[in-house]
Every structure is written in C-alpha cells, then in structure tokens.
Amino acid sequence: MLIENRKDFTSYAEVCFKEFGDRVLHWTTINEINYHAAKMYSKSPYTVGHNLLLAHASAVKLYKEKYQVKQHGLIGIPVYTSLFIPETNAESDQIAANRVRDFETGW
Numbered sequence: 001m002l003i004e005n006r007k008d009f010t011s012y013a014e015v016c017f018k019e020f021g022d023r024v025l026h027w028t029t030i031n032e033i034n035y036h037a038a039k040m041y042s043k044s045p046y047t048v049g050h051n052l053l054l055a056h057a058s059a060v061k062l063y064k065e066k067y068q069v070k071q072h073g074l075i076g077i078p079v080y081t082s083l084f085i086p087e088t089n090a091e092s093d094q095i096a097a098n099r100v101r102d103f104e105t106g107w
Contacts, residue, residue: 006055013059017067027063027075029056034105041101081105 037049086093
C-alpha cells in the first residue's frame with residue numbers, strides 16, 4: 001500500500017466517522033490484519049502488514065484528534081488469534097508453542 005493509498009484509507013475513515021459517528025461507539029479499522037497480511041500476501045507479508053498498520057495508525061490519529069472527544073467512541077484493530085498448545089510439558093515444546101504464538105500474533 002503506497003502512501004497515497006494510506007491517505008485514501010484515512011479519507012474513507014473520515015467519511016465513516018463523520019456520517020456514522022453519532023451511532024457507532026466501537027470502531028475497528030482493518031479486520032484481522034495479521035491474517036490478511038500473512039495468508040493473502042504470502043510473498044511479502046511484513047511489507048503488507050507494515051503498510052496496513054500505518055493505514056490503521058493514520059485513521060486512529062484522525063479519530064482521536066478530531067472525533068473521539070465529541071463522539072465518545074473507541075477505536076482499535078482486531079487481531080486473528082489461534083490457540084497453540086504444547087504437545088508435551090517438555091521445555092522444547094513450550095518454547096515452540098511460544099514461538100509460533102509470537103510469530104502469528106506478536107508483530
């Protein structure tokens with residue numbers, strides 16, 4: 001996503017805040033950002049994820065600076081999660097489960 005696309009996303013978000021903010025108290029920007037970046041753009045998930053996070057941050061900044069005080073809403077981003085349980089109580093399995101959890105949702 002180029003900078004222009006981030007600006008477009010922020011402009012879109014502003015229309016939503018302006019038109020629906022009197023009725024919406026809980027905003028989400030990009031649904032399950034980590035899932036989409038990793039599964040749909042497998043050749044460059046970190047680049048895609050980085051740019052999606054920048055778009056999210058731009059919309060959040062706009063909401064907090066211009067709309068939140070008046071509309072009293074909250075804004076956030078949902079993250080896709082899975083349960084990773086170690087196969088055994090062995091330390092190596094514990095470490096592996098933590099590693100995959102960090103990789104899937106930690107970024």
